[in-house]
Amino acid sequence: xxxxxxxxxxxxxxxxxxxxxxxxxxxxxxxxxxxxxxxxxxxxxxxxxxxxxxxxxxxxxxxxxxxxxxxxxxxxxxxxxxxxxxxxxxxxxxxxxxxxxxxxxxxxxxxxxxxxxxxxxxxxxxxxxxxxxxxxxxxxxxxxxxxxxxxxxxxxxxxxxxxxxxxxxxxxxxxxxxxxxxxxxxxxxxxxxxxx
Amino acid sequence: xxxxxxxxxxxxxxxxxxxxxxxxxxxxxxxxxxxxxxxxxxxxxxxxxxxxxxxxxxxxxxxxxxxxxxxxxxxxxxxxxxxxxxxxxxxxxxxxxxxxxxxxxxxxxxxxxxxxxxxxxxxxxxxxxxxxxxxxxxxxxxxxxxxxxxxxxxxxxxxxxxxxxxxxxxxxxxxxxxxxxxxxxxxxxxxxxxxxxxxxxxxxxxxxxxxxxxxxxxxxxxxxxxxxxxxxxxxxxxxxx
Numbered sequence: 304x305x306x307x308x309x310x311x312x313x314x315x316x317x318x319x320x321x322x323x324x325x326x327x328x329x330x331x332x333x334x335x336x337x338x339x340x341x342x343x344x345x346x347x348x349x350x351x352x353x354x355x356x357x358x359x360x361x362x363x364x365x366x367x368x369x370x371x372x373x374x375x376x377x378x379x380x381x382x383x384x385x386x387x388x389x390x391x392x393x394x395x396x397x398x399x400x401x402x403x404x405x406x407x408x409x410x411x412x413x414x415x416x417x418x419x420x421x422x423x424x425x426x427x428x429x430x431x432x433x434x435x436x437x438x439x440x441x442x443x444x445x446x447x448x449x450x451x452x453x454x455x456x457x458x459x460x461x462x463x464x465x466x467x468x469x470x471x472x473x474x475x476x477x478x479x480x481x482x483x484x485x486x487x488x489x490x491x492x493x494x495x496x497x498x499x
Numbered sequence: 500x501x502x503x504x505x506x507x508x509x510x511x512x513x514x515x516x517x518x519x520x521x522x523x524x525x526x527x528x529x530x531x532x533x534x535x536x537x538x539x540x541x542x543x544x545x546x547x548x549x550x551x552x553x554x555x556x557x558x559x560x561x562x563x564x565x566x567x568x569x570x571x572x573x574x575x576x577x578x579x580x581x582x583x584x585x586x587x588x589x590x591x592x593x594x595x596x597x598x599x600x601x602x603x604x605x606x607x608x609x610x611x612x613x614x615x616x617x618x619x620x621x622x623x624x625x626x627x628x629x630x631x632x633x634x635x636x637x638x639x640x641x642x643x644x645x646x647x648x649x650x651x652x653x654x655x656x657x658x659x660x661x662x663x664x665x666x667x668x669x670x671x672x673x674x675x676x677x678x679x680x681x682x683x684x685x686x687x688x689x690x691x692x693x694x695x696x697x698x699x700x701x702x703x704x705x706x707x708x709x710x711x712x713x714x715x716x717x718x719x720x721x722x723x724x725x726x727x728x729x730x731x732x733x734x735x736x737x738x739x740x
Contacts, residue, residue: 328593328739355699356637366598461690462623465653465710465719
């Protein structure tokens, strides 16, 4: 009996570790949210959408979680409220909203991400919106904006891929140049004094 | 008396010149040498430290590594489905793909002809670009069927892009499969030029970029883009099981 139960436990352990399943893939609930995110809103006569790179980020995040149908319908219902709020705001884009309107929109955002245990914060100085995942790590960070359909809006798509790595080099070159100039000046002053 | 005073004053001046100034000069020289050579020495020092250290290096604080290379003999679980044209196609099963979170090291990017071999991160923040090359989080991972936009520094991991030529192969290894791309073109464009990439493309395409000119110090307004098309690799099944 002991042998049999030991074998059974071993089999269960092997089976559990052999088939590791991940949350990857977009289920129907997640797809419904993505479709809603792609819906346009009419602001001051222009059809505005969330930039595709932001929707892509949502899709990438959804690939790491399993959203339920209840969560999906709750998110969509808040999204619709937000869309209606934007359409009636009188503004042409998020940047044109008044402070109070931005606060209302932020509240909608916090409510949406809260459904899937995420949190959201807005930095007034950088004007960046940051969304944190369940684990507290950054899942999204950008200046929130809308765009006319088919246009890329995020100014941070292309990164600086030279300056930061060369920063040490810039300091070194500047320091060498400074020492050489200072040394030269010292030598000149000294030799002038000696001659005098 | 006045002669003595003059000699005394001269002595103190010499003392300053021969003691303080050499010390300052020595310190400044050491500082300059340190700043100039630390990028060259630090990898060697780290490697030596790692060699003689009894403890395993903990990289977890900087980034999470989920990359487990797929060996030639092993197989990735697949599923056969009909594509949009009704043709049967093999896909990597979605639940066998550990999709990377922002900042995860999840693959390797290799261009043999350009001497490029770098860790591939999901996300292109400072940590990623310091330790390899990074995919913009608003683009997609290899095999997903969209645009893969990869950034790398021009003086480290993507310095080799200056040797990129048409027809050269780019290999991307991930835990769920290996993908091969062929370079189809290069272009020098402004960093602000949004026509350099299409993030809403519904076909797999790889775009790698770095700052241009390659050996220029400081901020550069231009980027060197390398475009590549997918040659081989099993696509990921986008639908959840």
